[in-house]
Amino acid sequence: MKACIITLPSGKRTCPDVSSKRLSLLILSFLLLSTAFFCLYNYSFSPWRLDMELVYRRSSLPSSRAFGLVNRCDMFSGDWVPQVEGPYYTNETKCQIDDRQNCIKFGRPDTEFMKWRWKPSQCEVPPFNATLFLELVRGKSLAFIGDSLARNQMQSLVCLLASAADPVDNSYTADPRFRQWFYAEYNFTLAIFWSVHLVKSEDADTNIYPVTSQTLYLDEVDEIWANHIEKFNYVIISAGQWFLRPLVYYRKGKLIGCYACNKRKITGLSMYYGYQMAFRTSFTTLLNLEKFKGTTFLRTISPQHYENGGWNTGGTCVRTRPIAKDEIRFEEYFLKLYSTQVAELIAADGKGKKRGLKFRILDPTDMMAERADGHPNHYGHGPGANFTNADCVHWCLPGPIDTWNEILLQVLQSEYNATSLMGKSTPTNQTNS
Ligand SMILES: *[C@@H]1O[C@H](CO)[C@@H](O)[C@H](O)[C@H]1NC(C)=O
Numbered sequence: 001m002k003a004c005i006i007t008l009p010s011g012k013r014t015c016p017d018v019s020s021k022r023l024s025l026l027i028l029s030f031l032l033l034s035t036a037f038f039c040l041y042n043y044s045f046s047p048w049r050l051d052m053e054l055v056y057r058r059s060s061l062p063s064s065r066a067f068g069l070v071n072r073c074d075m076f077s078g079d080w081v082p083q084v085e086g087p088y089y090t091n092e093t094k095c096q097i098d099d100r101q102n103c104i105k106f107g108r109p110d111t112e113f114m115k116w117r118w119k120p121s122q123c124e125v126p127p128f129n130a131t132l133f134l135e136l137v138r139g140k141s142l143a144f145i146g147d148s149l150a151r152n153q154m155q156s157l158v159c160l161l162a163s164a165a166d167p168v169d170n171s172y173t174a175d176p177r178f179r180q181w182f183y184a185e186y187n188f189t190l191a192i193f194w195s196v197h198l199v200k201s202e203d204a205d206t207n208i209y210p211v212t213s214q215t216l217y218l219d220e221v222d223e224i225w226a227n228h229i230e231k232f233n234y235v236i237i238s239a240g241q242w243f244l245r246p247l248v249y250y251r252k253g254k255l256i257g258c259y260a261c262n263k264r265k266i267t268g269l270s271m272y273y274g275y276q277m278a279f280r281t282s283f284t285t286l287l288n289l290e291k292f293k294g295t296t297f298l299r300t301i302s303p304q305h306y307e308n309g310g311w312n313t314g315g316t317c318v319r320t321r322p323i324a325k326d327e328i329r330f331e332e333y334f335l336k337l338y339s340t341q342v343a344e345l346i347a348a349d350g351k352g353k354k355r356g357l358k359f360r361i362l363d364p365t366d367m368m369a370e371r372a373d374g375h376p377n378h379y380g381h382g383p384g385a386n387f388t389n390a391d392c393v394h395w396c397l398p399g400p401i402d403t404w405n406e407i408l409l410q411v412l413q414s415e416y417n418a419t420s421l422m423g424k425s426t427p428t429n430q431t432n433s
């Protein structure tokens, strides 16, 4: 089957195990879709062209083997299965749930969306154990960097941990986009840095560019996180929907082009280019920070589920059950963003090995594609917001995003297990074979 031959960044050729159970309908539909994309779009995205072969996604990327495995189990490929027990926490739990994702508080009537458990094909994800999590991170620190979806996961984690410990807010600023929680009993710091483009960015001049345009300085990291990150043991980095706006690109302080800005005299560059450079600059920054010894996780892009319209044209997400794998259709732009970020992670990991720095993946993209039922839709309420648009981007809390942290716990546990066996088999200082 010729379509399964892919080229890895290393230049090696490989082929997904077609007989494997992991070759689900989902993947099959990717193959079909991406083959179609390959024919249609192969050469149409200059000057920067994504290697479309990467669109075969995680099942065929090195990431599934090198980065997504816990005890040889691919945690991110599996199925949602019903479970009787309710969620780990409620809107009454002592933790902060953003009103916009507090679906139960704002009257979401159905509860089935909180009653699914993720079952990887080859193993189990044990229930979240807050005490165990905190013991694994004792004396350590973890930072999220990203947009409101990073905050969504951070708030899920604080609520999941609430059964074991009550943190103090020791944020260094009053700006709620930069929270820092301290778990005194465990000497554990959990922080979030708001950085939607990861690199330095600002609103573009609307006298010149369309409203909502953003200027990105592609080779300048956003210091708002970079100046604080050196001491962190774990860094979870993500980016997504903010790259869909018109973007104006600077490099070495000079305008080099723009995306969707409708300026004939300015070189057109794709959003993928900006996305690629944002991750490259961020990973390079982490690689170059002298005192940084942490593990970096890329949390891959989170799918949205507008149906019967777009986010601003009346689209909604009214489902109350996950959708079937064979119903899932990713849009081409989404697959390209996904492939772009994973390719940058792989490149960073290659460089990180020389320095003993780990780059890993938290890859909920596929699993969340099934969870069209997990969004606030209209049951989220910003303070004073007059919300006419449905939210099919963020995730209700509690809800399926809690699974990201259940898996994070497994990843931390397996890392802990590996380091406690250190001395014989841990390949931390070996060069790439
Ligand atoms: C929790 O949600 C219920 C509605 O299901 C609401 O009546 C209650 O006030 C909420 N509690 C808090 C603390 O928000």
Ligand SMILES: *[C@@H]1O[C@H](CO)[C@@H](O)[C@H](O)[C@H]1NC(C)=O
Binding pocket: 129, 130, 131, 132, 135
């Ligand atoms: C949770 O983890 C702690 C610490 O490892 C352990 O003592 C406890 O038994 C675990 N709880 C459950 C329900 O497994």
Ligand SMILES: *[C@@H]1O[C@H](CO)[C@@H](O)[C@H](O)[C@H]1NC(C)=O
Binding pocket: 139, 140, 141, 187
């Ligand atoms: C708490 O953890 C930090 C590192 O995160 C460490 O420098 C400090 O010594 C620890 N404090 C105690 C009391 O263990």
Ligand SMILES: *[C@@H]1O[C@H](CO)[C@@H](O)[C@H](O)[C@H]1NC(C)=O
Binding pocket: 386, 388
């Ligand atoms: C809320 O939105 C509706 C419909 O767009 C509009 O008619 C109304 O004036 C808005 N109210 C406020 C307080 O902004």
Ligand SMILES: *[C@@H]1O[C@H](CO)[C@@H](O)[C@H](O)[C@H]1NC(C)=O
Binding pocket: 070, 071, 410, 411, 413, 414, 417
């Ligand atoms: C870590 O090691 C413990 C004890 O050997 C084992 O029970 C657990 O399954 C391991 N977990 C992971 C994720 O490797």
Ligand SMILES: *[C@@H]1O[C@H](CO)[C@@H](O)[C@H](O)[C@H]1NC(C)=O
Binding pocket: 423, 429
């Ligand atoms: C790799 O690590 C082991 C154990 O920490 C050490 O004995 C060995 O010398 C290291 N090898 C290299 C090439 O640094």
